[in-house]
Each structure stands twice: as structure tokens, then as C-alpha cells.
Amino acid sequence: MATPSPRDQEAQPLTTTGTQSIDRAAELLSRVVLADEPPGFGDLVNETGLAKSTASRLLLALERHRLVHRDDSGGYAAGPLFALYASRREPLDELVQLAQPTLEKISAATGETVNLAVVRGNAVVQIAQVDSTFLLATTNWVDVDVPPHCSALGKVFFAAGVLPLPVEPMQRRTPHTITSIAALQRQLERINAQGYAEALGELEIGLDAVAAPVLGRDSTVVAAVGVSGPSGRINNQLPQLGSLLTSHTEALSGVLGYRKRKDVAV
Template identity: 50%
Template sequence: MAGTQSVDRTTALVALVVRAEQPLTYSDLVAATGLPRSTVSRLLGALEVGGLLERDGDGAYRGGRLFADYAARFDRVEALVRVAHTHLEDLASETGETVNLAVARGSHVVHVDQVDARFVIGSVSWVDLEVPNHCSALGKVMLAWGVVRPPTGRLERRTPFTVATHAALQEDLAETLERGYALTRGELEEGLDGIAVPVRGTDGSVVAALGVSGPTFRIGDRRPAIAESLRTHAAAVTADLARRARRA
């Protein structure tokens, strides 16, 4: 019960500061909560250490760096989607297949934008759908370029073609780096192939993966040509991000 009370008090302090129109002083917070001064001081100290609150030049409290980091991360994703979407549309028009953009969120690779194939077969929405990284071309890009850590423990085997051992996965990722793009051949779903390339930010780091997926019978021998189109559009997204950054 005491632990719950402490959490409630801490949450109330954060909410007061974040919702305030201007930074709040220590005295403001004591008066607003009715808590003992020693309790408010202890909780504020813990919140400062955790990055949830910080003090301005006058010593008043405002939202801390964690809020700024969180907002900046999602602002970056939204900006990336806005910049990249036209290129996803162009790729879908060129290939006729489903095109996806994915980013890393922690250890997961999450689809954040999609343009559907012009065919009924192969048109599945992957946005916000999490799949094992080692089964996905987009996930393999993030693994190969070190954006997310390799999986631990037993690898989930979705189909008979899934890369099922860590040794085989490392070999696959080494080949991915060598050729510059990732491949899956029926590893997530039988009959579904994927090709993906890294998208770099203005500092040269990999910020996303851009991929095309479709039925094996349509992808087939088109893999090298699709990979080349993906590389061209990934480079164009990077150039557009740089132009946006210069304007900003």
C-alpha cells in the first residue's frame, strides 16, 4: 500500500508540472499537493535523477529530457514517413508489389508506412504488425546493420524455410551486408518473398528499412531489379531528408 501511495504521489507531481502553463517552483508544488515539504523534496529529487523533471535557470520545475527525447523520436518517424511516402508510391507503381517502411522501436522492427500492391494476392497490411526480425527482410536489414540486437534463445520457426539457427542467421546477415540488401524466401509465410534495403539518415546512420514483398511466383527472378529500385529510392529518401534538414 505504501508503495502504491508513493507512486500515486510521484505521478501527481509529474502531471502537475507537465500540465502547467509555466514552470512550477518547489513552493508551488508543496502548496498544490498538500504533501510534507520533505516528501516533495525527496520525490522531486528522484524525478530529476530519472530525467522526468528538470529545473530551469530560476530553479523552477519543468518536464525533463525524457519527454523531449520521446517527442523527438516520434517526430522523426513522422517526418520520415512524410518524406518517404512518395517514394513508396513510386516503388509500388514500378514493381506492382506491396512496399513497406519500417523503423526500430527498442528490439522490435515496426512497419510505419505501406503502399499496397495493385494485385489482390499479396495485399496485406503490415503497419504496426510485429513479426520476428529474423523472418523479415526489413528485420534482417536492421539486424545486419546493427540497428537492433540479434535475437537470443530459440529462433521461432514460422515455415520450413525459416532461418532456424543462430549460426545460419549470422551467415545470412553477413551475405546481406555483402550484397547490400536483405532477402527472405518463404521464411515468414510460405510463398511470400521479401527484399529490403537500409535507409540512411543525414548523419549516415541507418534510420529505417525500405522493402518490397510479394508472392514468390511474381517476385522470382525480379529480385535483383527490385533491389536496385529499392536502393535508388532509399538514396532519394536520404537526399530528401537532407534537404528537409537544411530548410529547417
């Protein structure tokens, strides 16, 4: 009988045992990568319920392939293969990839244009968009230069202190545009209190927007997600949109490694 070629062997379906091993190794890797602190061997055994011999065998395999490594204290951390992969990628590509499901969920819930923005220098750059499902909708804002003080996304970054306040005189785009630092600062205080920003006819008459911050592992605002559309659809549901956005951006922040600090009783 002829010996199957390597290609034929690869084409053969995985056995149940093989699939189970992959699932278990993937669970171990996920727990290591998503952990706030490098978990020890005992932590991983307890969290997964795997037998010690099984966990040890799988972790050794992950180490051989540079997917995990053990630090000086014995904890497991993401291996050098992740660093190599990250070094070859544009960081914003990773952010867009991680944020895309959130943008699509917000789009499905609202039907409006949804954008993801970051700060570059002293400018706010929109790096991803999900288009509105309505015929009457906003434009494609990706890479469009918008004065930050006229936009909900820009106000998020001003409120977080990651974008320096503009210098007066500030450009007036419509009669509703905020053009004084004092007025802008009062609005930024409200934004920090309610957790989201609004821009109501400040860039263009009839165009409203709401935006909320996305936090990274170090608790700084790394991005903002906004919804924009005609005033007739946006203005009468601002609190609902604000609540929807903050709920989704908090979840996205968690994906990026942000963890809320628990209040400590005094």
C-alpha cells in the first residue's frame, strides 16, 4: 500500500482528540493574552479545569512555537511571535480591526453613519466608517479634515485632555459653532460628566453628531466613536444615542485592555 503524501495527510480531517487539543491550547493562549497580569501555571489550571499534565504539555507546545513565554516569576505572558507580528503591522490597522464589530453593531442599532477617530498631532483623523442605511445620510468622513471644535469626536478628545484646546479666534462654520474657549470649556465639563459629546449643527446646519471615548489599557483615551446624521433624526434621541454609544465604547475599551478601577472603601 502506498504511503499517503504530506498533502494528502493535511487534507484528512482532524480527529476529535486533535480538535479538542487545539481548543484547549487556544483557551490557554487566550487567557494568557487577555490577563491583566501574567497568570501562573496553577492559575491557568484552575481557570481552565484542565489536568496539570495536559496543561503542562500544551503550554510547552505554545512556548516552543513562541506563542507564550514564562517570566522571571513563573507567570505566562504573550510570546515574542506577537511582538514580531505587531512590528510588521500598522497600529491603526489593528485598532480598526478590533473596532469594526463595534461600529457595525452601532450601525445596526441606529442606521446612521458611524465613525472611528484618533488624534494625530493636533488634528482629529477619522480612520474607519460604516455608512448609513438611509438615503439621506452624511458623507464619507474618512481622512476629511474637520475643525475639532465643530465635531463631537473632536470634543471627546478635548474633554480628555489628549488634544490641546484651540486658539482663539476659532473658526465659525455656522451660527451654532462654539467660538470662545470659555464656552467650549463649559461644554467639555458637561461632556466629562455625562460621558459623551454632542455637536448640533456646529459644522453644518442640519447635521448633528454624538460621540463617546474609547480607553486603552493605561486609561487614556485612544480613540472615539461617533454617530452622525440629519438633525431631524439625531436631535430628538440624543440621550438614547449617548447611552448606546457609551455602552459600546466601554465594551470596546475592555477589548483594548482597559479595566475600571474598583472604588476602595476608606
